[in-house]
């Protein structure tokens with residue numbers, strides 16, 4: 262996978278420890294940086310695609326990424342069954358912090 266997006270990241274050169282908080286409650290500093298990052302979507306998709314289990318990626322903690330994955334699975338299942346109209350924002354699993 263192309264990781265060229267890392268060159269544009271808002272966290273480039275920052276202390277990586279910021280993005281590996283001990284608890285979700287300590288993730289606010291990382292999330293605020295991610296909030297202004299121009300490659301946030303690519304970062305989130307990378308983390309989801311590679312099953313990153315630690316840290317804040319794309320503005321989402323591991324718990325939040327799991328929530329996004331579960332939501333996407335539910336929406337895919339609904340779309341496959343033809344019983345729902347899926348909005349673009351929902352299908353993308355927007356983080357929305």
Ligand code: SF4
Nearest residue numbers: 270272295298304319
């Ligand atoms: S979204 Fe956050 S963790 Fe990902 S590249 Fe941007 S600043 Fe770094």
